[in-house]
Amino acid sequence: MYEGLFGKAAQERAIAEVEAEMARLCELLAEGLGMGLDAGREMVGGAMSGFLAEFFDLLPGKGAGPGMDVAITLPLLVHGVETGEPGPARPIAVIHLLWWAAARRLDDLGNDLSGAPGGQALxxxxxxxxxxxxxxxxxxxxxxxRAALHDELSRAWLDAVDARLRDLAEEPSAATPESVLRRYEGRTGAPYGMAAASAARLAGAGPRCAGWRAFGRTLGVLRMLADDQRDLAxxxxEHLAAGTATYLLAHLxxxxxxxxRExxxxxxxxxxxxGAGTGQGSARAELAARMLDDDVLDSYAAAVAPLVERAHSLVDVLGGDPxxxxxxxxxxxETAGGTPGFRLAVA
Known part of the structure; x- marks a missing residue:
């Protein structure tokens, strides 16, 4: 069966190639190389190499492996849409993975009530x-x-930090579906937007880059919504244990x-x-059950449906390689329908 330019088999090969590039980068970092600088930085290189190895080892246990596949394929597909060649965007896929490795660890450190280890944060x-x-x-x-790519990276980090600070400042009782979606636009929308727009910039897409950034941001928000569901299912x-007011909680x-409500x-x-003592575990289980109630999920899916429609519409408007x-x-x-026990409605 003909799969087109970038069907499943081609995507699997591309993912394997990017993973191989990451492995090679880790090897170079361990030797104090791979940073575009002269030798002599074995300490920071070794720390980054070990950091990345730990990140990729932990992904399957957190159910995040498929999400990293999407993080890889998004910039490749955007570049393919614009030029017919997905491959040249591999460096953007690597950068996107590096972003997520750092962001997830910083997020974990921010939720660690015992205090964040300084070396890990650095x-x-x-x-x-x-x-x-x-x-x-x-x-x-x-x-x-190059300047445009630096701009996309900086924009993503500033938007993500802004969103995380809003996370920390907003009391759960004050959270609304609108305020949570704004945070999600920064926390996951910004890096996905960066990956999509960076690939478009690499492809010379000009003014179309803004459209690809908007698509990436929308897809990133949907990925966060799906992650919330997977966490409960x-x-x-983990979000309840960390005291994070998710969109589903705000919707409820x-x-x-x-x-x-009280x-x-x-x-x-x-x-x-x-910890996860009897009281905490019981409260989490009861709250999760309320959030996963069929009636709650039905209304939640209806509320999310416009985001799914927006993502599809942006792809149709931008067009490109079929x-x-x-x-x-x-x-x-895949994002809208890949959540265990629940399928996001599509408008």
Whole structure:
């Protein structure tokens, strides 16, 4: 069966190639190389190499492996849409993975009530910010394209930090579906937008880059919504334990009368306790059950449907290589329909 320019088999090969590039980068970093600088930086290089190895080892246990595949294929598909050649965007896929390795670790450190290890935080900053900047500096592109890629990377980090600070500042009782979506646009929308727009810039897409950034941001928000669902469906309930007001929680609270709303907020407070003792586990399980109630999920899916439609619409408007356009629609559908025990409605 003909799969087109970038069908499943081609995507699997591309993912394997990017993973091989990451493995090679880790080897170079361990030797104090791979940073576009002269030798003699074995300490920071070794720290980054070990950091990345740990990140990729932990992904399967967190159910995040498929998400990293999407992180890789998104920039490849955008470049393929624009030029017919997905391959040249591999460096952007690597940068996107580096961003996520750093962001996930910084997020974990921010949720660690015992205090964040300084070395891990410093290494995360090097992996997610400075190493991508060095990789961009080494790309064989014009100065204008290089500056644009640096702009996309900086924009993503500033938007993500802004969103995380909003996370920390906003009381769960004050969270609304709108305020949570704004945070999601920064936390996951910004890096996906960066990956899509960077690939478009590498392809010379000109003014179309803004459209690809918008698509990436929308897809990133959908990925976060799906991650929320997986977290509950898996029983990990990490967001509840961290005291994070997710969109699903805000949606539930928004639908309740005052008395029942207070009951849910009390459960949420009880669930946010270090460890997983009997009381905490019971509160998390009860709150998760309420959030996964069929009626709640039905109304939640209806509320999310316009985002799914927006993502599809952006791909249709931007157009390009038909095979890659089809696969981008597939990324949206996979995100909307890949959540355990729940399928996001499509408008």
């Amino acid at each position: 290494t995360a900053l090097a992996v997610g910010g400075h190493l991508p900047a060095r990789l961009v500096a080494d790309l064989p592109v014009t100065g204008a394209v 898996s029983g990990r309930c 609270l928004d639908s309740l009368p005052a008395r029942r 009951e849910v907020l009390d459960l949420f407070a009880a669930a946010r306790v270090p 095979g890659c356009v089809r696969e981008l629609h597939g990324l949206v559908d």
